[in-house]
Amino acid sequence: MTSIADIEIPADGTGLSELFEAVPSLSCEMERVIASNGHGLWLSGAAQEELEEALADASAIGEYSLISSEGDRWLYDIQFDPDTLDVFEVVLEESGTVLSASASNRSWLLSIRFVDRESVSTLYDRLVDNDVSPTIVRLFDVTEETHSQCGLTARQYETLVAAIDHGYFEIPREVSMQELSEELDISHQALSERLRRAYRALVTSELNVSEEETTAPPIPTN
Structure with missing residues (x-):
């Protein structure tokens, strides 16, 4: 039975940890991007120059490129370093589908669809094994x-x-x-x-x- 889990994940230990250190007011929202090598992430909460300086200095981020802009936010194609925990990839490996993902106040909030509750448990254990402390905010079966x-x-x-x-x-x-x-x-x-x-x-x-x-x-x- 399909399950939906809303999971809160601290940014510490993930690819955005250093960005929050450099830009505490950072807000981030995921968007799927066609022909992307990484992840499409809308960044806001600071001037573009400050955001790009933080991106360039972050060792957890391999490459990034500006795709689009909208007002005071910017859409980047971001690739994380292979040694960095990529939460999105971990979700995919556990047969989950990220329905939405946003980050602010040094914390991610992901809404994920799983094929069953066992997959939710497996993802939770994998995150804990990687020294990440997830919190399941809501979990329900789709009926x-x-x-x-x-x-x-x-x-x-x-x-x-x-x-x-x-x-x-x-x-x-x-x-x-x-x-x-x-x-x-x-x-x-x-x-x-x-x-x-x-x-x-x-x-x-x-x-x-x-x-x-x-x-x-x-x-x-x-």
């Missing part, structure tokens, strides 16, 4: 009840998970709707309708909006 709590049907949930796994929501997209529909063996139109219904269900559930409130008032004609 039909979980779907319904979000207002999703099982098929809508599975479609959204497939869309995430194949990079449909990435910028730019890693897969087209046509390619995703072929992967799911449904028509392009059926996929489009299923996604729209899933979006509506999620927004309605998360914002606690009633069906009456989602009915738009008529648009004035003059």
